[in-house]
Amino acid sequence: MAKQIVKMTLNGQQIEQLVDSRTLLVHFLREQMNLTGAHIGCETSHCGACTVDIDGESVKACTHLAVQCDGSDVKTVEGLAEAGALHAVQEAFYEEHGLQCGFCTPGMLMRSYRFLQENPNPTEDEIRLGLSGNLCRCTGYQNIVKAVQSAAIKLQQKESATA
Amino acid sequence: MNAPVKTPEERKADLQGMGDSRLRKEDARFIQGKGQYCDDIKLPGMLHMDIVRSPVAHGRIKRINKEEALAIPGVHAVLTADDLKPLNLHWMPTLAGDVAAVLADEKVHFQMQEVAIVIADDRYIAADAIEAVEVEYEELPVVIDPYAALEPDAPVLREDLQGKTEGAHGPRDHHNHIFTWEAGDKTAADAAFDHAPVTVSQHMHYPRVHPCPLETCGCVASFDPIKGELTTWMTSQAPHVVRTVVSMLSGVPESKVRIISPDIGGGFGNKVGIYPGYVCAIVASIVLGRPVKWSEDRVENISSTAFARDYHMDGHLAATEDGKILGLKVDVIADHGAFDACADPTKFPAGLFHICSGSYDIPAAHCSVKGVYTNKAPGGVAYRCSFRVTEAVYLIERMVDVLAQKLNMDKAEIRRKNFIRKDQFPYNSAFGFEYDSGDYHTALEKVLDAVDYKALRAEQEQKRADPNCPTLMGIGLVTFTEVVGAGPSKTCDILGVGMFDSCEIRIHPTGSAIARMGTITQGQGHQTTYAQIIASELGIPSEVIQVEEGDTSTAPYGLGTYGSRSTPVAGAAIAMAARKIHAKAKKIAAHLLEVSEADLDWEVDRFKVRGNDEQFKTMADIAFAAYQQPPEGLEPGLEAVHYYDPPNFTYPFGIYLCVVDIDKGTGESSIRRFYALDDCGTRINPMIIDGQIHGGLTEGFAVAMGQQMPFDEQGNLLGNTLMDYFLPTAVETPTWETDYTVTPSPHHPIGAKGVAESPHVGSIPTFTSAVVDAFAHLGVTHIDMPHTSYRIWKKLKEEGVQL
Numbered sequence: 007m008a009k010q011i012v013k014m015t016l017n018g019q020q021i022e023q024l025v026d027s028r029t030l031l032v033h034f035l036r037e038q039m040n041l042t043g044a045h046i047g048c049e050t051s052h053c054g055a056c057t058v059d060i061d062g063e064s065v066k067a068c069t070h071l072a073v074q075c076d077g078s079d080v081k082t083v084e085g086l087a088e089a090g091a092l093h094a095v096q097e098a099f100y101e102e103h104g105l106q107c108g109f110c111t112p113g114m115l116m117r118s119y120r121f122l123q124e125n126p127n128p129t130e131d132e133i134r135l136g137l138s139g140n141l142c143r144c145t146g147y148q149n150i151v152k153a154v155q156s157a158a159i160k161l162q163q164k165e166s167a168t169a
Numbered sequence: 170m171n172a173p174v175k176t177p178e179e180r181k182a183d184l185q186g187m188g189d190s191r192l193r194k195e196d197a198r199f200i201q202g203k204g205q206y207c208d209d210i211k212l213p214g215m216l217h218m219d220i221v222r223s224p225v226a227h228g229r230i231k232r233i234n235k236e237e238a239l240a241i242p243g244v245h246a247v248l249t250a251d252d253l254k255p256l257n258l259h260w261m262p263t264l265a266g267d268v269a270a271v272l273a274d275e276k277v278h279f280q281m282q283e284v285a286i287v288i289a290d291d292r293y294i295a296a297d298a299i300e301a302v303e304v305e306y307e308e309l310p311v312v313i314d315p316y317a318a319l320e321p322d323a324p325v326l327r328e329d330l331q332g333k334t335e336g337a338h339g340p341r342d343h344h345n346h347i348f349t350w351e352a353g354d355k356t357a358a359d360a361a362f363d364h365a366p367v368t369v370s371q372h373m374h375y376p377r378v379h380p381c382p383l384e385t386c387g388c389v390a391s392f393d394p395i396k397g398e399l400t401t402w403m404t405s406q407a408p409h410v411v412r413t414v415v416s417m418l419s420g421v422p423e424s425k426v427r428i429i430s431p432d433i434g435g436g437f438g439n440k441v442g443i444y445p446g447y448v449c450a451i452v453a454s455i456v457l458g459r460p461v462k463w464s465e466d467r468v469e470n471i472s473s474t475a476f477a478r479d480y481h482m483d484g485h486l487a488a489t490e491d492g493k494i495l496g497l498k499v500d501v502i503a504d505h506g507a508f509d510a511c512a513d514p515t516k517f518p519a520g521l522f523h524i525c526s527g528s529y530d531i532p533a534a535h536c537s538v539k540g541v542y543t544n545k546a547p548g549g550v551a552y553r554c555s556f557r558v559t560e561a562v563y564l565i566e567r568m569v570d571v572l573a574q575k576l577n578m579d580k581a582e583i584r585r586k587n588f589i590r591k592d593q594f595p596y597n598s599a600f601g602f603e604y605d606s607g608d609y610h611t612a613l614e615k616v617l618d619a620v621d622y623k624a625l626r627a628e629q630e631q632k633r634a635d636p637n638c639p640t641l642m643g644i645g646l647v648t649f650t651e652v653v654g655a656g657p658s659k660t661c662d663i664l665g666v667g668m669f670d671s672c673e674i675r676i677h678p679t680g681s682a683i684a685r686m687g688t689i690t691q692g693q694g695h696q697t698t699y700a701q702i703i704a705s706e707l708g709i710p711s712e713v714i715q716v717e718e719g720d721t722s723t724a725p726y727g728l729g730t731y732g733s734r735s736t737p738v739a740g741a742a743i744a745m746a747a748r749k750i751h752a753k754a755k756k757i758a759a760h761l762l763e764v765s766e767a768d769l770d771w772e773v774d775r776f777k778v779r780g781n782d783e784q785f786k787t788m789a790d791i792a793f794a795a796y797q798q799p800p801e802g803l804e805p806g807l808e809a810v811h812y813y814d815p816p817n818f819t820y821p822f823g824i825y826l827c828v829v830d831i832d833k834g835t836g837e838s839s840i841r842r843f844y845a846l847d848d849c850g851t852r853i854n855p856m857i858i859d860g861q862i863h864g865g866l867t868e869g870f871a872v873a874m875g876q877q878m879p880f881d882e883q884g885n886l887l888g889n890t891l892m893d894y895f896l897p898t899a900v901e902t903p904t905w906e907t908d909y910t911v912t913p914s915p916h917h918p919i920g921a922k923g924v925a926e927s928p929h930v931g932s933i934p935t936f937t938s939a940v941v942d943a944f945a946h947l948g949v950t951h952i953d954m955p956h957t958s959y960r961i962w963k964k965l966k967e968e969g970v971q972l
Contacts, residue, residue: 028293029293033292036209040211041202042202042205042206042208042209043202045206045208045383045434046464047383047384047385047467048466048467048890048891049466049467050890050891050892053891053896055383082202083202084201086202087201092200092201096200096201099200100192100193100196100197103193103856103860105193106435106692106861106864107382107383107384107433107691107692108195108196108199108200108204108432108434108692109204109206109382109383109384109434109435110383111204112199112202133899134898134899134900137899138898138899138900140898141383141898142383142899143381143382143435143437143864143868143896144435144864145860145864146863146864146865146866146867146902146905147898147899147902148863148904148905149860151899
């Protein structure tokens with residue numbers, strides 16, 4: 007199988023790796039880079055457990071090739087916290103009991119992280135629609151919605167504190 | 170300056186014990202992507218397994234050609250049933266007393282059945298290689314309908330059982346018949362019907378559905394040929410039972426088999442059984458002497474691992490003219506698929522289906538369940554419920570509604586009239602269960618008041634009278650009782666092992682603790698809630714109590730987590746182990762305080778000398794003394810193990826009410842309101858209880874409103890991806906309102922009954938009750954699930970509903 011050199015920014019670090027051209031991004035992250043936060047729930051881009059952030063967009067890593075990320079800025083759940091502090095969405099999911107088995111959580115967090123940049127002050131309906139590409143079998147979404155609402159407030163407060 | 174002295178209440182709050190909505194201890198790793206699920210495990214030299222599966226539902230294997238696959242660089246082995254035969258591993262026993270093929274032996278019995286395995290350097294090569302394995306099939310006639318399977322001239326599905334007239338659960342009267350299981354008193358039930366002024370009957374199908382946890386099944390098997398030890402990480406809800414079975418199958422002594430259930434991405438009953446994939450990965454690791462990983466994909470998960478339900482039920486009620494139920498009769502045809510692989514207690518091939526007399530005082534009852542083979546995947550597991558309790562609750566709740574309609578009675582009124590009264594507990598049902606405790610009337614009134622039931626009925630009447638109203642309004646009401654916490658070992662066992670559970674607690678010298686359990690969390694939050702029980706029992710803060718489960722080499726033997734048994738059984742084991750430690754701690758405290766034990770009082774976290782608040786020893790003081798200066802005659806250390814064999818099941822109950830609006834033009838339904846009151850006895854962590862209820866209600870919503878596994882006549886499963894199989898997103902999922910009453914279990918050490926499955930069990934018939942209620946004024950008494958917009962739209966057309 008033909009191998010390609012791929013250069014990308016992964017969680018803030020410049021990396022250069024040799025990958026098979028058919029390697030899916032989620033396998034590259036999990037098996038080559040040992041970043042097992044992104045999970046595989048369906049391999050058909052329905053469940054969203056593999057959601058990562060690429061160049062400012064939410065992307066399902068199970069249907070995206072690693073070579074497509076050449077030159078990209080990729081962020082995974084492992085890169086969400088900064089300087090030892092949890093990101094507001096991580097804090098909020100913990101405080102609002104927005105997770106149970108934890109399998110969908112990295113994808114939910116990465117989608118929420120991006121969604122709140124797209125829409126910093128969302129209504130409940132907008133949150134539900136914004137997260138509709140991510141499935142959860144445990145929580146019934148009610149506390150996930152609360153967590154995203156809480157994270158929105160945290161981020162707004164942070165914004166006004168630094169303004 | 171001295172720190173202010175804390176009051177007992179303040180000290181109690183500091184413990185974060187029972188009743189505290191303590192945040193979850195397990196979350197820190199999950200929110201940072203540091204959970205460790207099966208597929209996250211990577212061992213040096215690890216190979217990957219993939220499975221060749223049958224495209225046909227019934228056929229004879231004429232030839233398997235491995236050559237092309239073996240020629241692919243990076244492929245280490247291709248194994249078929251012929252390779253497993255010398256090891257006697259081509260068939261394996263099921264938990265239901267049947268056998269199941271590990272790899273298809275001459276015949277395939279369902280589409281996607283395991284035919285061969287490929288072991289390769291990585292998952293991509295393994296996936297290439299399974300495409301290169303050529304299998305030639307001679308197709309045989311397919312049987313999908315269980316009624317057709319019982320026709321005299323139906324094709325023989327299980328040739329391996331031909332001529333066997335005795336099965337694991339009694340006589341077999343047809344080649345596709347598995348068992349007939351009965352409970353109750355047929356003569357008494359028949360007599361009740363003979364003399365009853367009113368009888369009703371209803372046929373209903375509880376469709377085949379799949380638990381579909383977000384993480385699929387998989388394992389990493391690692392056999393060390395030097396030490397002869399087998400370690401397997403596995404997505405299992407019951408690791409200890411798996412260890413016993415693996416030892417029995419492989420011949421490796423149980424002491425050299427270690428099963429580890431790491432973090433589990435949801436189970437819901439799907440991860441109780443032992444699948445061919447696990448067995449094959451273990452065999453491959455033993456044969457090749459290297460670690461082997463197997464991770465199934467979603468299509469494999471839905472197509473081949475355990476389904477749930479598929480009960481074709483005929484219910485009959487006999488009653489007086491004013492609605493008092495006199496008798497219940499139920500006949501079920503249970504479609505078990507190709508092998509009987511239910512995960513029920515051994516003596517109960519239909520699980521605890523005989524809880525189907527529900528919350529009602531029914532003097533005479535009988536049920537009969539007939540298990541049948543078809544060309545579908547095996548299973549019949551308890552999808553977020555105690556064994557077949559979901560089917561039972563659906564049956565009785567539907568039947569009570571049917572009777573109410575026949576008598577033109579209100580749904581709430583007929584329930585009030587037939588409830589087991591508070592003063593009747595402990596209550597012996599006609600099926601032989603002893604219900605532990607309940608107060609159904611109080612709970613029902615609380616719900617009816619909360620939703621203003623009268624106003625809802627008035628609104629419905631008004632809408633029915635208005636021909637221009639664009640919607641049909643339905644009100645669903647369900648008043649269910651579950652039977653969970655299997656179970657007393659005198660009646661309940663799995664493969665002969667009694668269904669007790671266990672706990673080991675060690676208090677360290679500095680006063681922190683570790684508890685190890687025979688259960689395994691899959692999202693329920695055991696690491697948080699179990700610690701709360703210990704905190705309340707022993708006065709040690711939850712924060713310093715570690716809870717470990719899932720590793721058979723460190724945890725005491727337990728039967729695992731399913732059937733809402735963790736809190737009723739393991740939760741009791743924790744309390745009992747803690748009480749053993751408490752008793753020893755008291756002796757040490759008496760020694761340290763130089764008084765007799767009789768002079769000591771326990772207060773939150775300390776033993777006090779009676780009448781002298783200044784003289785006390787905290788549990789932390791006692792822990793240190795236990796290692797430093799135990800009283801003469803007492804062993805050093807502070808630890809205990811308890812194996813808890815429950816004296817009875819527990820009987821959680823709930824009252825659920827749902828309001829649905831159906832668009833007369835499109836058939837689209839909208840859940841306007843869903844009010845769920847649960848009584849799970851003593852509440853350990855209200856935040857987690859609410860979370861479990863939200864999740865269970867959402868799974869119930871999925872089952873009632875959309876999940877199905879339809880097959881065509883050739884036995885092709887139409888819909889085995891998440892494109893077709895309905896898992897609701899945040900958009901479709903309703904908003905849930907929760908409420909509770911507390912009726913502790915009298916026989917459980919802390920009065921807890923278990924909760925996580927109630928919302929699934931109770932909500933499904935509530936949705937059906939609401940949808941049927943929307944059509945009730947047209948004389949409709951029952952509509953089968955799933956209540957998809959298309960199916961409701963067809964019903965609207967059938968009933969001539971005009972916009």
